[in-house]
Amino acid sequence: MNDAGQDQQHWFDGEAGPVVRPYAMTRGRTSSATRHRLDLIAIVVPEPTAGDPGRDQTLSPEHVEIVERCSASPQSIAELSASLDLPVGVVRVLVGDLVEDEIVHVTRPVPPAELPDVNILREVINGLRAL
Amino acid sequence: MVYGRSDHGRRPVEPVTLKILVAGGFGVGKTTMVGAVSEIRPLRTEEMLSEAGRPVDDVDGVEGKTTTTVAMDFGRITLDQDLILYLFGTPGQDRFWFMWDDLVRGAIGAVVLVDTRRLADCFPAVDYFENSGLPFVVGVNCFEGAGRFPAETVRAALDLDPEVPLVMCDARERESVKEVLVTVVEHAMTLATRQREHAAAITT
Numbered sequence: 001m002n003d004a005g006q007d008q009q010h011w012f013d014g015e016a017g018p019v020v021r022p023y024a025m026t027r028g029r030t031s032s033a034t035r036h037r038l039d040l041i042a043i044v045v046p047e048p049t050a051g052d053p054g055r056d057q058t059l060s061p062e063h064v065e066i067v068e069r070c071s072a073s074p075q076s077i078a079e080l081s082a083s084l085d086l087p088v089g090v091v092r093v094l095v096g097d098l099v100e101d102e103i104v105h106v107t108r109p110v111p112p113a114e115l116p117d118v119n120i121l122r123e124v125i126n127g128l129r130a131l
Numbered sequence: 132m133v134y135g136r137s138d139h140g141r142r143p144v145e146p147v148t149l150k151i152l153v154a155g156g157f158g159v160g161k162t163t164m165v166g167a168v169s170e171i172r173p174l175r176t177e178e179m180l181s182e183a184g185r186p187v188d189d190v191d192g193v194e195g196k197t198t199t200t201v202a203m204d205f206g207r208i209t210l211d212q213d214l215i216l217y218l219f220g221t222p223g224q225d226r227f228w229f230m231w232d233d234l235v236r237g238a239i240g241a242v243v244l245v246d247t248r249r250l251a252d253c254f255p256a257v258d259y260f261e262n263s264g265l266p267f268v269v270g271v272n273c274f275e276g277a278g279r280f281p282a283e284t285v286r287a288a289l290d291l292d293p294e295v296p297l298v299m300c301d302a303r304e305r306e307s308v309k310e311v312l313v314t315v316v317e318h319a320m321t322l323a324t325r326q327r328e329h330a331a332a333i334t335t
Contacts, residue, residue: 040219043146082174088177
């Protein structure tokens with residue numbers, strides 16, 4: 001019996017994929033309750049009024065992790081997905097929960113079919129040249 | 132304490148985020164290009180398909196497979212405290228077009244990276260951006276040893292619209308990639324200005 005237990009420790013590795021299926025973290029949900037689809041480059045900003053997320057019993061460890069990472073410096077959905085090693089879809093659902101609970105808000109990138117301000121584009125050009 | 136910034140009762144500046152896409156065939160140097168200018172090592176983000184019930188996920192030939200992951204590499208350039216530019220390398224396979232729709236939304240424009248030894252690899256990307264109306268430029272990645280063709284030859288081979296900029300570049304060189312990105316933004320600006328003038332001409 002003990003041997004079996006030992007074997008189990010080595011049974012899976014990084015290549016075997018995640019032990020928990022990603023969408024288990026969202027309780028099977030594949031889309032979030034928020035009205036707008038969260039863009040890959042939407043920045044997640046913790047609300048200053050929100051308390052310590054670690055004490056909130058309704059939040060999963062992944063929710064808490066997202067809030068803590070963004071408190072250090074606000075991050076985009078894409079960056080969160082990469083740093084937490086979670087599919088973008090899962091991060092969207094989890095961030096959607098946090099938005100609903102008013103623990104974080106997200107910045108709205110340029111709306112579809114709308115062109116960025118010419119002044120911003122000029123800033124981008126100058127910024128790139130100055131790199 | 133990380134919440135310290137709110138002590139002053141002032142919200143931190145929330146950055147404006149923009150994105151430029153880097154498209155092209157497999158192995159043409161998309162991630163290299165992103166890495167040449169990104170301040171972070173290119174990160175990889177994944178999206179899982181079919182669990183989300185995407186009807187267009189074509190799994191012909193891999194019927195036994197129930198999930199697929201699509202990886203996108205991306206980088207970040209902080210241009211200013213409140214202005215961040217993200218670069219996304221698009222997934223190469225044609226069957227992931229729907230992901231492009233997501234990427235294209237709100238993008239400034241795109242670079243289609245071309246290897247003249249495998250010119251046809253970039254056709255789908257050129258077609259896609261022509262149809263979606265996203266401003267794009269063609270960057271001919273001049274690998275060492277790759278035969279150099281005059282710009283006009285490549286332009287003719289791609290049957291490019293005359294106003295689409297075509298530039299020679301080296302995806303490994305920071306300065307070269309910066310120039311390509313500047314070309315994308317300038318092209319987007321030209322098109323945006325023209326659209327505004329056109330709209331103004333109609334209303335008056």
